[in-house]
Amino acid sequence: MARLDQVITNIVDVFLEYSEDEGKKRQLNKEELKKVLEQEIQSPELKGHINADDIEEAMEMMDKNHDGEVNFREFCRCVSVLAKCYYHKKTGKGCKKGKGKEAECASED
Numbered sequence: 001m002a003r004l005d006q007v008i009t010n011i012v013d014v015f016l017e018y019s020e021d022e023g024k025k026r027q028l029n030k031e032e033l034k035k036v037l038e039q040e041i042q043s044p045e046l047k048g049h050i051n052a053d054d055i056e057e058a059m060e061m062m063d064k065n066h067d068g069e070v071n072f073r074e075f076c077r078c079v080s081v082l083a084k085c086y087y088h089k090k091t092g093k094g095c096k097k098g099k100g101k102e103a104e105c106a107s108e109d
């Protein structure tokens with residue numbers, strides 16, 4: 001598979017695999033989210049932005065509609081935030097903690 005094929009299928013597969021573990025299917029509750037972060041994020045750079053050790057904060061950062069669980073849309077948004085953080089790190093612009101608890105990246109412009 002080409003690299004982007006892998007990225008896209010991995011995002012979907014990881015979400016489906018972990019979200020169907022318990023509780024509502026296609027929603028990650030706190031326990032499921034913790035497992036995703038522990039097992040599917042290994043790079044220290046990314047762990048610095050979202051960490052299973054502070055699952056309350058991670059959930060707050062990801063759960064945009066405040067229903068206590070992470071749906072696929074919220075999951076994708078977080079993946080893209082992490083990708084942007086990594087991008088800015090590679091290109092030397094750094095990643096700053098945004099307003100409130102939300103870790104955001106320096107904008108493109």
Ligand SMILES: [Ca+2]
Pocket residue numbers: 018019020021022023024025026027028029032
């Ligand atoms: Ca679930």
Ligand SMILES: [Ca+2]
Pocket residue numbers: 062063064065066067068069070071074
């Ligand atoms: Ca939610």
